[in-house]
Structure formats: C-alpha cells, structure tokens
Amino acid sequence: xxxxxxxxVFFAAGAAIGSxxxxxxxxxxxxxYGVPHIFARGExxxxxxxxxxxxxxxxxxxxxxxxxxxxxxxxLDGPDALPGDLExxxxxxxxxxxxxxxxxxxxxRADIEAFVAGVNRWQRENPQKRPAWxxxxxxxxxxxxxxxxxxxxxxxxxxxxxxxxxxxxxAGPRPAPTASSSPRxxxxxxxxxxxxxxxxxx
Numbered sequence: 001x002x003x004x005x006x007x008x009v010f011f012a013a014g015a016a017i018g019s020x021x022x023x024x025x026x027x028x029x030x031x032x033y034g035v036p037h038i039f040a041r042g043e044x045x046x047x048x049x050x051x052x053x054x055x056x057x058x059x060x061x062x063x064x065x066x067x068x069x070x071x072x073x074x075x076l077d078g079p080d081a082l083p084g085d086l087e088x089x090x091x092x093x094x095x096x097x098x099x100x101x102x103x104x105x106x107x108x109r110a111d112i113e114a115f116v117a118g119v120n121r122w123q124r125e126n127p128q129k130r131p132a133w134x135x136x137x138x139x140x141x142x143x144x145x146x147x148x149x150x151x152x153x154x155x156x157x158x159x160x161x162x163x164x165x166x167x168x169x170x171a172g173p174r175p176a177p178t179a180s181s182s183p184r185x186x187x188x189x190x191x192x193x194x195x196x197x198x199x200x201x202x
Contacts, residue, residue, distance in 0.1 A: 024040065024041050024042035024044055024045035025040070025041050025045060026038060026039065026040035026041070026042075026045035026046055026048060026049040027039045027040070027049070028049045028052060028053055036049075036053040036057070038050060038053065043107075043111060044110050044111055044113075044114035045114065047111050047112075047114040047115040047118070048114040048115065048117055048118040048121075049118060050115060050118065051114070051115040051116060051117065051118025051119040051120075051121075051122075052118035052119070052121055052122045053118075054118075054119065055118070055119040055120075055122035055123060056122050056126075059119075059122070059123070059129070059130065059131075059134070060131060062119065062137075063131070063133075063134055063135070063137075064076065065145055066137060066141040066142075066144075066145055068081075068084065068085075068088065068145075068148065069088060069093050069094070069141065069144040069145040069147070069148040070088065070093075070094055070141070070144065071084075071085040071086070071087075071088035071089035071093070071094075072085060073085055075133070076133065088148060091147070091151060093144040093147045093148055094140055094141075094144045096144075096147065097140040097141075097143035097144040097147065098140050100143075101139065101140060101143060104143075109139070112139045112142050112143070113139050115142065116137050116138065116139050116141075116142060119137045120136050120137055123136065
C-alpha cells in the first residue's frame with residue numbers, strides 16, 4: 001500500500017549533453033514503510049528519480065563518498081582520513097574522470113547527468129536538511145567514485161581470497177573444503193533427497 005505522496009518529474013534527457021531535449025516522465029512513490037518505488041517512461045527519467053530518492057534517504061553518505069573519491073574526506077574526519085585522501089589524489093580520480101568523461105557513450109552520460117540532476121534538485125528543495133559542508137554533485141563525482149570502488153576491490157586481499165563468512169576477514173581464512181562439502185558430493189546428496197526435504201518455488 002502506497003502513502004499518498006508522489007513526485008512527478010519531467011526531465012529533458014538530452015539537454016545536459018547538448019542534444020535535442022527529449023521530455024521523459026518519472027513518478028516516485030513511497031509505500032507506508034518509506035520504500036521508494038519509481039515508475040518511469042525512460043531510463044534517464046528513472047535515474048533522475050533515483051537520484052532524488054537517494055538524496056532524500058542517504059544524502060550524508062552520498063556526499064561523504066564523493067568527498068572520499070575527491071580526496072577531501074580529511075576535511076570532515078580529520079587526520080585519520082588523510083591516507084585515503086592521498087591515495088585518491090595520487091590516482092587523480094577526479095582529473096581522470098574529467099579527462100575521459102567525453103569518451104563515455106551518450107547514453108551513459110545522459111544517465112549519469114540525470115542521476116546527478118535528481119540529487120541536486122532534492123538539495124535545492126531541502127536546504128535546511130543539507131549539512132553545512134554540502135556541495136552540488138557533478139557527473140565527474142559519479143565517475144570518480146566508480147573508479148575509487150574499482151581500485152578498492154582491486155587491492156583488497158579479501159576480495160581475491162574471500163573469507164568463509166564475515167567482513168574483511170573477521171572470520172579468518174576460508175576453511176579447506178572436505179570431501180563431504182565438495183560440489184560433487186553435494187550434488188550426489190541432492191539427488192537422493194526425499195520429497196519432504198525439497199522445496200519447489202513457482
């Protein structure tokens with residue numbers, strides 16, 4: 001059941017990249033639990049509404065992640081964040097995003113710019129809910145953060161050899177497989193399972 005609240009968005013999908021604008025409509029509904037549901041007539045319009053909803057729900061986390069990719073998180077968190085800032089700047093994440101942005105496909109640029117426009121619209125409409133250090137998001141922030149995430153996973157040893165359970169190796173190394181836990185043994189066991197132990201999903 002939906003709450004009686006909606007956001008109707010009309011977004012000129014091509015305007016931001018210099019092509020002829022194409023009007024698209026998206027509707028953002030929230031159910032009684034506050035979960036956003038987006039209905040859009042086009043991809044860019046849907047991402048516009050997604051940016052709006054994400055800013056409404058998680059603006060602080062969103063902006064902090066972009067500050068992280070900019071190499072500016074120490075401005076908020078102090079010296080403990082400086083190593084990460086130096087790393088982000090050493091990789092020139094924002095500069096590379098600016099230099100290579102034009103090489104993205106027109107569809108990708110339109111989608112990114114639509115998302116950013118939705119985030120910034122919510123910020124304009126709700127200045128009292130923004131932190132004092134808030135800023136307008138740019139398409140380069142989105143690309144720089146994507147690069148940051150890729151670099152993080154590329155150098156994370158637990159991503160290359162993930163633990164059995166838990167995060168960042170909290171559970172220790174993955175246990176060595178045993179004969180009973182091997183995929184072949186599990187398949188054999190499944191073939192002999194009784195009907196009572198088998199669940200059918202439709």
